[in-house]
Amino acid sequence: xxxxxxxxxxxxxxxxxxxxxxxxxxxxxxxxxxxxxxxxxxxxxxxxxxxxxxxxxxxxxxxxxxxxxxxxxxxxxxxxxxxxxxxxxxxxxxxxxxxxxxxxxxxxxxxxxxxxxxxxxxxxxxxxxxxxxxxxxxxxxxxxxxxxxxxxxxxxxxxxxxxxxxxxxxxxxxxxxxxxxxxxxxxxxxxxxxxxxxxxxxxxxxxxxxxxxxxxxxxxxxxxxxxxxxxxxxxxxxxxxxxxxxxxxxxxxxxxxxxxxxxxxxxxxxxxxxxxxxxxxxxxxxxxxxxxxxxxxxxxxxxxxxxxxxxxxxxxxxxxxxxxxxxxxxxxxxxxxxxxxxxxxxxxxxxxxxxxxxxxxxxxxxxxxxxxxxxxxxxxxxxxxxxxxxxxxx
Amino acid sequence: xxxxxxxxxxxxxxxxxxxxxxxxxxxxxxxxxxxxxxxxxxxxxxxxxxxxxxxxxxxxxxxxxxxxxxxxxxxxxxxxxxxxxxxxxxxxxxxxxxxxxxxxxxxxxxxxxxxxxxxxxxxxxxxxxxxxxxxxxxxxxxxxxxxxxxxxxxxxxxxxxxxxxxxxxxxxxxxxxxxxxxxxxxxxxxxxxxxxxxxxxxxxxxxxxxxxxxxxxxxxxxxxxxxxxxxxxxxxxxxxxxxxxxxxxxxxxxxxxxxxxxxxxxxxxxxxxxxxxxxxxxxxxxxxxxxxxxxxxxxxxxxxxxxxxxxxxxxxxxxxxxxxxxxxxxxxxxxxxxxxxxxxxxxxxxxxxxxxxxxxxxxxxxxxxxxxxxxxxxxxxxxxxxxxxxxxxxxxxxxxxxxxxxxxxxxxxxxxxxxxxxxxxxxxxxxxxxxxxxxxxxxxxxxxxx
Numbered sequence: 001x002x003x004x005x006x007x008x009x010x011x012x013x014x015x016x017x018x019x020x021x022x023x024x025x026x027x028x029x030x031x032x033x034x035x036x037x038x039x040x041x042x043x044x045x046x047x048x049x050x051x052x053x054x055x056x057x058x059x060x061x062x063x064x065x066x067x068x069x070x071x072x073x074x075x076x077x078x079x080x081x082x083x084x085x086x087x088x089x090x091x092x093x094x095x096x097x098x099x100x101x102x103x104x105x106x107x108x109x110x111x112x113x114x115x116x117x118x119x120x121x122x123x124x125x126x127x128x129x130x131x132x133x134x135x136x137x138x139x140x141x142x143x144x145x146x147x148x149x150x151x152x153x154x155x156x157x158x159x160x161x162x163x164x165x166x167x168x169x170x171x172x173x174x175x176x177x178x179x180x181x182x183x184x185x186x187x188x189x190x191x192x193x194x195x196x197x198x199x200x201x202x203x204x205x206x207x208x209x210x211x212x213x214x215x216x217x218x219x220x221x222x223x224x225x226x227x228x229x230x231x232x233x234x235x236x237x238x239x240x241x242x243x244x245x246x247x248x249x250x251x252x253x254x255x256x257x258x259x260x261x262x263x264x265x266x267x268x269x270x271x272x273x274x275x276x277x278x279x280x281x282x283x284x285x286x287x288x289x290x291x292x293x294x295x296x297x298x299x300x301x302x303x304x305x306x307x308x309x310x311x312x313x314x315x316x317x318x319x320x321x322x323x324x325x326x327x328x329x330x331x332x333x334x335x336x337x338x339x340x341x342x343x344x345x346x347x348x349x350x351x352x353x354x355x356x357x358x359x360x361x362x363x364x365x366x367x368x369x370x371x372x373x374x375x376x377x378x379x380x381x382x383x384x385x386x387x388x389x390x391x392x393x394x
Numbered sequence: 395x396x397x398x399x400x401x402x403x404x405x406x407x408x409x410x411x412x413x414x415x416x417x418x419x420x421x422x423x424x425x426x427x428x429x430x431x432x433x434x435x436x437x438x439x440x441x442x443x444x445x446x447x448x449x450x451x452x453x454x455x456x457x458x459x460x461x462x463x464x465x466x467x468x469x470x471x472x473x474x475x476x477x478x479x480x481x482x483x484x485x486x487x488x489x490x491x492x493x494x495x496x497x498x499x500x501x502x503x504x505x506x507x508x509x510x511x512x513x514x515x516x517x518x519x520x521x522x523x524x525x526x527x528x529x530x531x532x533x534x535x536x537x538x539x540x541x542x543x544x545x546x547x548x549x550x551x552x553x554x555x556x557x558x559x560x561x562x563x564x565x566x567x568x569x570x571x572x573x574x575x576x577x578x579x580x581x582x583x584x585x586x587x588x589x590x591x592x593x594x595x596x597x598x599x600x601x602x603x604x605x606x607x608x609x610x611x612x613x614x615x616x617x618x619x620x621x622x623x624x625x626x627x628x629x630x631x632x633x634x635x636x637x638x639x640x641x642x643x644x645x646x647x648x649x650x651x652x653x654x655x656x657x658x659x660x661x662x663x664x665x666x667x668x669x670x671x672x673x674x675x676x677x678x679x680x681x682x683x684x685x686x687x688x689x690x691x692x693x694x695x696x697x698x699x700x701x702x703x704x705x706x707x708x709x710x711x712x713x714x715x716x717x718x719x720x721x722x723x724x725x726x727x728x729x730x731x732x733x734x735x736x737x738x739x740x741x742x743x744x745x746x747x748x749x750x751x752x753x754x755x756x757x758x759x760x761x762x763x764x765x766x767x768x769x770x771x772x773x774x775x776x777x778x779x780x781x782x783x784x785x786x787x788x789x790x791x792x793x794x795x796x797x798x799x800x801x802x803x804x805x806x807x808x809x810x811x812x813x814x815x816x817x818x819x820x821x822x823x824x825x826x827x828x829x830x831x832x833x834x835x836x837x838x839x840x841x842x843x844x
Binding site: 004033035037038039040041042043044045046047048049050051052053054055056058060091129132133134135172173174175176256271272273274275276327328330332333334337365377380381384385387388391392 | 410449508512527556598628630631665673698702703704705707722724726727728729730731732733734735736738742743744745746747749751761762763764765768769771772773774775776779785786787789790802804807819820821823824825826828831834
C-alpha cells in the first residue's frame with residue numbers, strides 16, 4: 001500500500017499542472033483513483049457524509065455477476081468443440097482440455113475488448129480532459145459474452161471502437177448514451193458482417209472440416225425454429241433436452257447458454273440491488289405472455305414449441321439480466337421500468353418468432369426500447385405533473 | 395389526534411455512534427455569541443447594521459436588517475457588547491459577535507395576550523422583537539413575508555436525522571411557553587397550526603391544544619416538516635406555509651407571556667469524536683468553544699452546526715447556526731483509502747446492499763466526511779425514489795433544474811422541497827451529485843425569476 005502510495009506520489013508532480021505529462025493527467029488520475037479512493041472530503045453546501053457506494057463499486061458488482069457466465073462460457077466453448085470433434089462426449093471428460101481450449105478462444109476476445117475499449121476511453125479522457133468513467137468495465141465484459149466463439153478478433157476491436165465512439169462518447173460518455181453500448185457493438189457486427197454472427201456455422205470453435213460427419217452446429221433455437229420439438233428431440237450427436245438447454249451444454253454466444261450461470265448473476269444483481277427487478281420481472285412476463293399468445297393463436301412457426309421453452313432457449317435471459325437492466329439506457333422511472341421491460345419481452349418474442357430470417361430478437365428489441373425509454377419516462381413525468389396540478393386545483 | 399398514523403415506508407435511518415446523552419453538560423457559558431447573516435437564505439450579503447463595534451445591546455434589541463425589508467429585524471440573542479463585525483469575501487458580513495454580560499439584560503416589550511390582541515399587533519411584536527425570523531416560509535425556506543397570511547403553519551415535533559437532538563428532551567421546562575407560542579401562531583394563519591408527532595413524542599406535543607396533530611412513523615426523513623406538509627396538505631404554486639421548530643415556538647410563547655425575547659436554546663452535542671456528548675442549555679448563536687475544548691478525541695475532526703446531512707461546517711470556535719439545535723462532530727475524511735471502493739477498510743452506512751451493512755440494520759457506525767468516490771454523470775436510477783416518502787420524482791426534478799426548465803421544475807413540485815428534503819438523496823447518490831446545492835440553485839431561480 002505504502003509502496004503504491006509512494007510510487008504514485010512520486011509520479012504525480014509530472015502529471016499535475018506545470019508537469020511535462022500534464023496532458024495525460026486524467027490517465028494518471030484513473031490509475032490513482034483505482035488504487036486509492038481519493039481523500040476528497042465533502043464540500044461546502046453538501047451533505048457531510050456520503051454513502052459508501054460509488055460508480056466503481058457499482059460497475060464492479062456487475063462484472064462479478066458476469067463471472068459465472070464467463071467461466072461457464074470458457075468451459076462450454078471447449079466442450080462444444082470436443083463434442084463436434086467426437087471426443088470427450090461426457091460432461092466430466094477432458095475437463096482440463098476443454099477449459100484450456102475455451103480459454104484460448106475466449107480470453108483473447110476479452111483482452112481485445114477491454115484493451116481496445118479502455119484505450120478509446122483513455123484517449124477521450126485525455127483529449128477532452130475529463131476523468132475516465134467506469135462504465136466500460138461492464139461493457140468490456142458484456143461484449144465478449146454476446147459474441148460467438150469464432151468471431152475474428154479484429155472484428156471485436158472494430159465493433160468495440162464503433163460502440164464506444166459512436167454509441168457512447170459521441171453522446172458525452174458514461175451516463176449520457178442512448179443505446180446500450182455492448183449491444184451497439186454486437187449490432188455493428190450483425191449488420192456489417194452478418195455471416196460471422198448468425199447462422200449455424202459460427203457457434204462451435206474449431207476447424208469444421210474436422211467435425212464428425214452429420215454434426216450440426218445449429219443452436220437449439222435454430223433447430224426448434226425449423227423443426228420444433230420433434231427437431232430438438234431428433235438431434236444427433238448431442239442432446240437438446242430441456243435440461244441440457246437450461247444447464248447450457250449447447251452451442252450459442254459465449255456467455256448466454258447456461259441459465260444457471262445467468263441465474264447466479266441475476267441473484268447477485270438482485271441481492272445487491274444493482275439490477276432492477278422490475279425490468280427483469282416485467283420482461284419475463286412480456287416474453288412469456290407473447291410466446292403463449294403466439295402458440296395458442298397458432299401463428300407460431302416453431303412447431304409445437306411451448307412457451308416455457310422460449311424462455312430458456314436463445315439469449316432471452318442473458319439479455320434480460322445484463323442488457324435490459326442497464327440503468328442508463330433503460331427507463332428511469334419506476335412505472336416506466338415496468339412498461340419498458342414488458343415491451344422488450346413482447347417485441348423480442350415477436351421478432352424471434354415471426355422474423356423469417358433470423359430466429360432471435362432480444363438485441364433489436366432492447367435497442368428499440370432504448371430509443372423509446374425517454375418517451376416512456378416523459379409520459380410518466382407528465383402524468384406526475386398532471387396529478388400534482390389536479391391536486392392543486394381540488 | 396384527529397388522523398390515523400401515517401406510516402411512511404421510504405427513507406433510510408443513518409445510525410451513527412455518538413448520539414447525545416440525555417444530560418445537561420457541565421460546561422461554562424460561551425464567552426462569545428454571534429449572529430450569522432449567512433444563515434439566512436435570500437438576505438443581501440451586506441445587511442444594514444444597526445449597531446457599531448463597542449456598542450452595548452440588550453437581548454431583543456436590533457442588530458441588523460435586510461435593506462429590502464427594513465421591518466424585519468434580527469435582534470441580539472443576549473445582552474452585551476458588540477465586539478466585532480467579521481467580514482468575509484467582498485466585505486460581506488459573516489458574523490456579528492457579542493461579548494455577553496454575565497447577567498442577561500432584556501429589552502422590555504411588555505406582555506401581550508394573543509387571544510385578545512389583533513393579528514397586526516402580534517405581527518408587529520414579533521417583528522420588533524426579532525422573533526419573527528425564527529419562522530421560515532415555504533416555498534424557498536426564507537424569512538416569511540409579513541404581508542402574506544400563510545395558509546398553514548407546521549411544526550415538526552420529532553427529528554429523525556442522524557444524531558438529531560431529542561425534541562422531547564429539549565422542550566423540557568418549556569412546556570408552558572410552547573403551548574403559549576402555539577396560541578400566538580394560531581392567530582397568524584388563515585388555516586391551522588399543524589403538529590407532526592410520532593408514537594414516542596412527549597405529552598406536551600401530543601396533547602397540545604388549539605392545533606391539529608398528525609402522527610407519522612417511519613425512517614428518516616419521516617420527521618422532516620416538509621414530509622409532514624406533503625402528506626397533510628401539499629404546497630402548490632401560490633401557496634405559502636410557514637414552519638418553525640418547537641424550541642422557537644417556546645421562545646415566541648415567552649415573548650408574549652413575559653414580554654422579553656429570551657433566545658434560550660438547548661443544543662445537542664453529538665458525534666463519536668466527542669469524549670462527552672450531551673445537551674448544552676444556552677442561547678441562539680452560542681460559540682461552541684467552551685463545549686468542544688478538550689472534549690474531542692483528536693484534531694482531525696469536522697464541527698457541524700446542524701446534522702451531518704444538512705448542517706454547516708464551522709470551526710472549533712464557531713457559532714451555532716440560527717436555526718440549529720445540534721452540533722455534530724465527526725472525523726474529517728481527508729485521507730486516501732487503498733482500494734477502498736473494493737475492500738472498504740472499515741464498515742460504513744450504505745443504502746446499497748453491496749456492503750454487508752444491510753444485514754445489520756441496527757448497527758451504529760463511525761463515519762467520516764470522505765466523499766467515498768468521485769462525482770460522475772447519473773448512471774443509477776431509482777435510488778432517490780427509495781428515500782423520498784413523497785409523491786415527487788426527485789431525479790427528474792434535479793435534472794430539470796440542471797437544464798433550467800422552469801415549467802418542469804414547477805410541475806415536478808420544486809415549491810414543496812427545501813434542501814433537507816433531498817439531503818438523503820444526496821447521501822445515497824452513487825454519482826455523488828451535489829443534490830442540495832442543485833436544488834438551491836433551482837429554488838433561487840424560481841424565486842428570483844419566477
